[in-house]
Amino acid sequence: MVTSFIGLANVRLDGLRRAMAAVMHRVHARATAGMVAVAIAAVGLTSTAAFAQTSPSTTPAIKAASIRAVVTVPALKSIVEPLLPPGSELRVLMQPGRSEHGYEFTPSDLAAVAGADLVVYVGLNLEPRVEQAVAKPIEGRTVICFAKVAGLQRTGQPIPNTPEALGHDHHHEHDASCDHEHDEKWIDQHLWLDPMLMAKLVGPVRGAIEETLQAKSQLTTEEQQRQGAAQAALLARIQGVDDQWKASVKGFKHTTIVTHHAAFSRLADRYGLTIASVIRTIEGSEPTPGDLAKVLEAIEKHKVRAIFVEPQFNPRAAERLARQAKIGVGQLDPIGDGDWFALMQRNLDSLTTHLKGE
Structure with missing residues (x-):
């Protein structure tokens, strides 16, 4: 009886074990399937993300045309800025109110030169540090030297206080093609004060801008048309300046003046004026009593009508000379x-006003 009961218990226990084993098998199978599903889903998400990064669904927009430009002298801004595409950056290195001679460019200025797409400078040793900075070509940067565009090269220094040495005392008519230098040894660096030389700069600047945009794949037909119109407008305005100067100064041909330093020989030569002397013969140095005595002598000898000072310099020496010579002082x-x-x-208004004695 006892033996039969134990056997029956063993049979039931074996059945219970098999049932529990079956349940555990089903649970393990379901868990494994879930993990596999999660893994497959994760792989799918990763692949989708990688495709999204390497194969964008939209075509990127063409970047708007823009150029980073640098000019050294403030006057050059008026030539470069109208030709630049909208959205461009233009930096002027020389600040107003300071002399252009011996100007100290800052590290920030030179960094701007290094990072620019276009650099326009005067040359003729006016900006030696900039000339050094652009001597080594940089891919993607275009450099324009105004003096080279004008076909000028400096070979010497002026002899102070004589109209002949300064190349001013040449009484003949000038036209747009007359850009020769009378003095073989010295060339006035102030090219921007001659409208006809400024006109020569417009075309090369436009060409450089177009080449830069072409290299960036940003030159469009619309931009070419805009630049063409801007170039024509610039040249017309420059011609207007020349015409006005010719008409206004016509009555003062061969009139003698004194200037603060040798900055206006081109203007005088273009429009038939004579510069009898300059007050400041050496850049960065105040005139000596001997210098001033020579200027006073030139004023009397050449019957100078007026002395013209510059806002970048102290006018006291010029004013003292003017009182002694009993002539006016302009700017x-x-x-x-x-x-x-x-x-x-x-400058034209000041010149004509003081030459009239007003």
């Missing part, structure tokens, strides 16, 4: 504030 600004057209108008 001619060689630098300006970045608006070349306004600069030329102010």
Whole structure:
């Protein structure tokens, strides 16, 4: 009886074990399937993300045309800025109110030169540090030297206080093609004060801008048309400046003046004036009593009508000379504030006013 009961218990226990084993098998199978599903889903998500990164669904927009440009002298801004595509950056290195001679460019200025797409400078040793900075070509950067565009090269220094040495005393008519240098040894660096030389700069600047945009794949037909219109407008305005100067100064042909330093020989030569002497013969140095005595002598000898000072320099020496010679004092600004057209108008107004004795 007892033996039969134990056997029956063993049979039931074996059945219970098999049932529990079956349940555990089903649970394990389901868990494994879930893990596999999660893994497959994860792989799918990773692949989708990688495809999204390497195969965008939209075509990127063409970047708007823009150029980073640098000019050294404020007057050059009026030539470069109208030709730049909208959205461009233009930096003027020389600040208004300071002399253009011996100007100290900052590390920030030179960094701007290094990072620019277009650099326009005067040359003729006016900006030696900039010339050094652009001597080594950089891919993607275009450099324009105004003097080279004008076909000029400096070979010497002026002899002070004589009209002949300064190359001013040449009484003949000039036209747009007359850009020769009378003095073989020295070339006036202030090219921007001659409208006809400024006109020569417009075409090369436009060409450089178009080449830069082409290299960036940003030159469109619309931009070419805009630049063409801007170039034509610039040349017309420059011609207007020349015409106005010719008409206004016509009555003062061969009139003698004294200027603060040798900055206006081109202007005088273009429009038939004579510069009898300059007050400051050495850049960065105040005139000596001997210098001033020579200027006073030139004023009397050449019957000078007026002395013209510059806003970048102290006018006291000029005012003292004017009192001694009993002539007027006007102002001619060689630098300006970045608006070349306004600069030329102010200089013309000052010149004609004081030559009339008003």
